[in-house]
Amino acid sequence: MRCVGTIDDYLTDLDAADRAVIDRVYAIATEEVPDAEQGKGYGMPALVLARKPLLSVMRAKKHIGVYPFSPEAVAAVAGLLDGHPDISVDKGTIRFQPEHPLPEDAVRALVRARVAQIDAA
Template identity: 65%
Template sequence: MGTIDDYLGDLAPDDRAEIDRVYTIARDTVPDLEQGKSYGMPALIYRGKPLLSVMRAKKHFGVYPYSQDAVTAAAPALDGFDHAKGTIRFTPGHPLPDDAITALVIARRDQIDAANRG
């Protein structure tokens, strides 16, 4: 078990399924991710850096890629979704499309890789 597994275990089944879907797409897109925490949130960790966190809020789900630049890079795939700086919001009735999640994860992965090369 890890921090994400623990978090998912405390959620209602429908919320758990939606958040797990986002994490599953991230794991399928970027192998070798670990579970951890960043800014107090359960997160997927890539090469020691936070890649993505997904949390349930009162009226929406929040996706946090820990990077405004990753959100900007994925913006073309986020049309119709509320997003700002380092957050993307969606609702159960309007889920984030798989391609938007993939674009976001790839942008953040590439950012981490570039920083590690720098």
């Protein structure tokens, strides 16, 4: 069941290119975790699993940021992003441009890593 006023509302305010790329990340995450619901994590629209934030994807001034609410989850997939110079990884954040989207395997691995943390908590 989806909460009103979260990811869907956020997506409507974005330009088409940003919306398509961000929606793709959320779609892949939802395929991986069909039980995830729309909600908020640290004030950001996010997918939520077991009342814990799973993943947020947002447009920032100079990039699109993926926030799995876990530096460990980001570290777990950093190797999959080697060879993608247009994608940067910092503690807890992956940044990319709409014209250079995240590889699907990296999104799936990121979501799986975060789900494993939530399940272990």
